[in-house]
Amino acid sequence: MSIVSIQDVRKEFGDIVAVSDASFDIKDGEFVSILGPSGSGKSTILRMIAGFETPTSGAIAIDGDDVVGVPPFNRNVNMVFQSLALFPHLTVAENIAYGLKQQGVGKEERSERIDEMLSVVHLEGYNDRMPDELSGGEQQRVALARAIVNEPKIVLFDEPLASLDRKLRQHMQRELQRIQAETGITFLYVTHDQEVALAVSDRMILLRDGEIEQIGTAEQLYDSPVSKFVADFIGDANDVEAQVVDSQGDTFTIDVGGDHVTVPSSVAQRPDALSIDGSVDVSFRPDLLSVTNEKPENGQLTIGGTVINRIYKGDEMTFVIETELGEITVHDEGAFDIGDDVAVAVAPESVNVFEKATPATHVE
């Protein structure tokens, strides 16, 4: 059953289209991320669900009820703000009690639920502290407790972890997952950081210039990106240009820098859109490539080049290889040095082929 349903939602600010015709559903108990570069409209979608913005057109339903026009204080959703927005003049307990008081929850039940919440977020005994006496991580926990204590249908996160250092952020990501599993509340998390989104969410909604580019699990977005944009945004990708030279039904042949390679048509999201002699974008993941100085296997695509950088990564190396198609990054083992002449081997089934990307039409 879907807890949030967005239908053809569009939001314009003057001449600027912040969100155009977005549709998606979030199931009860899901942990979904909205991912996109800054200015892609992700916070606007969040603020429309919270009730701070009204869509120009389209429908938003929370738990089956149409909420367009319902003010934020009458919606059963709660938000964790980017700035956290803890009330600096109230104690931790008073911050958490704020929403309960508005609902008219009695004093005794309030203090019970505050203590319960503080133990969920592992801040037992912090009741009488003031927000400015807490560390960044502790403030995050209070902000989260203040939202989930109201038992909302969904908790909205507006990049609250962005200000934390990497180690604390990763710790808080695991905490978010634990708390979500414990409470069973639906989480919708907005971020520009693909690492966070990949780590925490069941599903991701990838936005580009106000439009939904792809919705799916981390694996779907990583393995089967629908566009060069998705391939570049999720994980690392090497991009080269190629021409389609022949099509054989379930395979087609492309020309990459003069070498012909035959790839299965499943590597293209829309094989029908590829025309013979047309230009295509080809992208391949650094960890699916290998560096070699031996004769390549038959049928593999090889691109010759020179190692220009090598970065030690513990269990493997990252090589940057200068080729006539541009720099290519490879994660592989091997004892190659800067200056060595090598070849990058690409397995045909590991590439992604896209029709030529259309440039972004509007800029925010």
Add this chain to the structure above:
Amino acid sequence: MSNNERAVGRVSSSFRKASDTLRDRPRLRLAAIVGIPVAFLAFFFIGPLLVMLWFSFQSGMPPAPTTLDNYIQIISSDLYFGIIWRTTVITVQTTLLATVLGYTLAYSIVRFSRRATLLLVLIILPFWTNYIIRMYAWINILQSGGVLDTIMMATPLYSEPLSLLYSQTAVLIGFTYIWLPLGTLPFYASLTNMDTDLIDAAKDLGAGPLKAFATVTLPMTMNGIVVGIILVAIPTFGSFITPALLGGTDNVMIGMTIESQFMEAFNWPFGAALSVIVSFMVVVALLVALLSGTDLFDKPEESQ
């Protein structure tokens, strides 16, 4: 090396010596930094206050015997108690009007306007015109048959002139007009410093606009409110030009009485005693405001 350069070298080396000396002696450093302003305040502020205090215990123009008569006369007379009471009432009314209007003005500028700077300049602009000239403009507006009466009688609402001049209303209008900038700027400062996410958070947690204002905006801006009240109340309490020009003889305030003791009755000791009492009241009020102000700011709500 020219003489000039040598002189510069000497000065800079003695500077360096002085700063080395100061670095090792924090007390001396503190004295060097605050010494000049403290000396200035002592000579031009505390000194005259002490002279006034001394004057208030004189029985006549000095040299004269020391006496408590001036204070006894003030305390035993209903006249001065009445004037101080009226002054207090007008001060409270003015402060209330100027802070409520000022807060509303500051709030609308901060929240609803895109031309905040222009509006702030417009609010401050009247300060550039002389106080007395502005008061005379108000006389022109408020007097019987003046601008206000002419406008009001052109409407079907009024057939009689209002004749507001020389009334307590006129004094209140004058004060509110004069002090409105002082009652707006501290609120503007504290409102712009406030993170608007806090209001969104309050609404998100179920508080309607009024509830969010009362539980978040108001306590968050309490410091600015206290500053605004102090800035308006203190000059109003001691003011003598506005009530003299707009209030006439029925709205005498304590500042006018003090002024006439010095300038007309030439009874300096008595004027000094009145001044001491006014200063004492202001200091007490200020302490109360500051104490309650910090109190309100630290715990605006009973903890539960």
